[in-house]
Amino acid sequence: MSHMKIRKAVFPAAGMGTRFLPATKATPKEMLCLVDKPLIQYGVEEAVAAGCTEIIIVTGRGKTTMEDHFDKSAELEASLAAKNKTALLEIARSVSKLAKIVYVRQPEALGLGHAVLMAKEIVGNEPFCVLLPDDIVDASTPCMKQMVEAFNETQSSILGSEVVEGDAISAYGCLDCTPDATNPRLLAVKNMVEKPAPGTQPSQNAIIGRYILTPRIFEMIEGITPGAGGELQLTDAIKALLQHEKVYGFSYEGKRHDAGDKQGFLRATVELALKHDKLGPDFRAWLKDQSF
Ligand code: UTP
Secondary structure (H helix, E strand, O other): OOOOOOOEEEEEOOOOOHHHOOOOOOOOHHHOEEOOEEHHHHHHHHHHHOOOOEEEEEEOOOOHHHHHHHOOOHHHHHHHHHOOOHHHHHHHHHHHOOOEEEEEEOOOOOOHHHHHHOOHHHHOOOOEEEEOOOEEEEOOOOHHHHHHHHHHHHOOEEEEEEEOOHHHHHHOEEEEEEEOOOOOOEEEEEEEEEOOOOOOOOOOEEEEEEEEEOOHHHHHHHHOOOOHHHOOOHHHHHHHHOOOOOEEEEEOOOEEEEOOOHHHHHHHHHHHHHHOOOOHHHHHHHHHHOOO
16 A cells, blocks of 8 residues: 555535525536536546546436536537637536546435445545535645645545534534644544534544545445434544544645535635636626625
8 A cells, every 4th residue: 555646536426415405406416506617527626636537426316417517518519619719619628628537326325435435446446535526625725635745645544624613513523633743734533523512522623525535445334334314424434444544634725615505605606706717806896886
């Protein structure tokens, strides 16, 4: 396992997105459009920026628009080319050229751990990253790139982590951890608690939807029993992994938006629209003129 490189990124995208109903009744949550592109494209671009060359999307029923989105659209390209719309043609083409993308089905939404397990054969015996497409991380160095750099030092599993104030930590997986002596962004994980009751949290360090995992995680997922909600929880499998290997938390630089939640999605829309290089200046001017 020494000096393994991260080449593959897994995107669990087979969930039901119930928090975002009715929008997600017939449209996959991962295809909700944030400013001008679907959520999943932000994640795929982040994985590519981190050096991943193979993207594995775990899908389920009703998710085929995701495959169409990343596929070449011959009719659209021919139509834009015929009209000499070269800038738009470039946008359409660039999406299908982002990376090699493969799809694997999760027949039933049996939990995040189960979704990751669906990628076992395609990932094989190498470390890989997992990105939850509804966590959007806005950062000057893409979050997963920061994590891959840390992995290149540790060669151990790394969990993206953020400090969450007060009892808000009760909505997250929480790390029992100590700062690492060598890298101020790394946290040595001793234990993990899923959704701790208020006042019982071992720290304010929450786990977010960015992971680098060693391939032993598959064996751990296969060994756990369904936890909360009858689902195979990835957190339980990572806890089991702790018995065999070092696991680190990683305090990334950047700002995360929970775009799988309506309120989080609205905030992400405004912040990312303001930062958008083409749309931002006009949107900012328009916002200033409003008397809401
Ligand atoms: P979430 O819990 O945020 O997604 O899982 P969800 O279940 O779709 O949404 P809600 O809570 O009902 O609104 C995080 C990610 O894991 C995927 C989801 O698609 C999402 O991207 N997931 C979750 C799976 O792929 N399979 C599952 O069985 C569960």
